[in-house]
Amino acid sequence: MASSSLSEGDLSCPVCCEIFVNPVILSCSHSFCSSCIQRVWKNKTLKVIKCPVCRTISSNDRPPVNLALKNMCESFQQQRRQKSGSGVCRDHKEELKLFCLDDQQPVCVVCRDSRKHANHRFCPVNEVAADNKEILKASLERLQKELRISVNREQNLCKTAEDIKFHAQSIETQIKEEFKELHQLLHYEEAARITALREEKEKKRQMMKKKMMHRSKQISSLRITIRDIEEQMKAEDVSFLQNFKATLQRAQYIPHPDPNPSVTTTFTDHLTNLKLNVLQKIQNNVGKSSGNIVRTRKQI
Missing domain, CATH: 3.30.160.60 (Classic Zinc Finger)
Structure with missing residues (x-):
């Protein structure tokens, strides 16, 4: 109801001058489109981030979503579509x-x-609308199927991330047990191996994080597209037909391939010939130490 008393100017972003899209609110109470404020801050060379309107320094580079304003903008857009x-x-x-x-x-x-x-040639509006809805229905079903597949893949990614953590902890335990057999002579080598494992684990975790973010964005995009198509399916026939071409074009969804390489959940390379390699390294170090002692004795 509140949106009916507001004009388009009241609901416009100060940066792009368009109706807010996913508006966020700064600590100074000014609101901007999420993408607009990030773009403004990204282009700035200053070390501090400020409000583009009042220049107040912002303490958060990821401001929260202004839910009340977002709801009013969506209601305003819906009313405008209905009037058109x-x-x-x-x-x-x-x-x-x-x-x-x-x-x-x-x-x-x-x-x-x-x-x-x-x-x-002419045809009743309701008949054409019914035919076009059937055309759009197939695309909608395909999008819904793609959403289910993406959600399932996201769940598999979560499981893979847990497996990486589990296997890393398991390998870490085995490495520690083997290093215990070498006591203090292997202490340095043990620390080096653990560091390498944890660095690889962090690298894989970051890769999985990117994969999950990619999948989440795809799911969010699918949900928005499906929601908009479902709203169009419920619209009046005339409104539906007027927006049909644009809606059908949005429905031709092509999933973006995952740009990140595949990630394995195992760390077996850290255990391959572990004792042999470590003992060889210790032997080389011992040989160098022995050679230094011999040279020192000759000098004396």
Whole structure:
């Protein structure tokens, strides 16, 4: 109800001057589109981040979403879409009951008899809308299937991340047990091996984090597309037909491939010939130490 008393200017971002998209609120109470404020801050060379309006320094480079403003913007956009699809011919003020198959647009009975639509083919609006909904239904079902696949893959990624953590902890335990057999002579080598393992574990964790973020963005994009298509499916026939081409184009979703390489959950390389390699390294160090002692004795 509050959005009905607000104008488009009240709901416009100070940066892009368009209706807010995913608005965030700064500590100074000014709001901006999430992408707009990040773009402004990214282009700045200053060490501190400020509000573009009042220049107040912001303490958070990831400001929270302004849920109240977001809801008002969505309500305003919905009301504007409903008004644009009133179902009345702007030229003749008659109800749009027909659809011109040649011009692909809703028309009234007066339009049908006008020179503009001479010799054109017509069909009732509800029949054309029903046919086009069937066309869009197949795309919607495909998108819903893709969403289910993406959600399943996200769950598998979560499991893989847990497996990486489990296997890393398991290998770490085995490395510690083997190093115990070498006591203090192997203390340095043990620390080096543990560090290498943890660095690899962190590298894999970061790679998995990127994969999960990629999948989450894909899921979010799919959900938004599906929600918008479902809203269009519920819209009045005229409004639906007016937005059909744009909606169908959005429905032609092509998933982006995962740009990150695959990640294994094992760390077996850290155990391969562990004792042999470590003993060889210790032997080389001992040999060097012995050679230094011999040279020192000759000098004496």
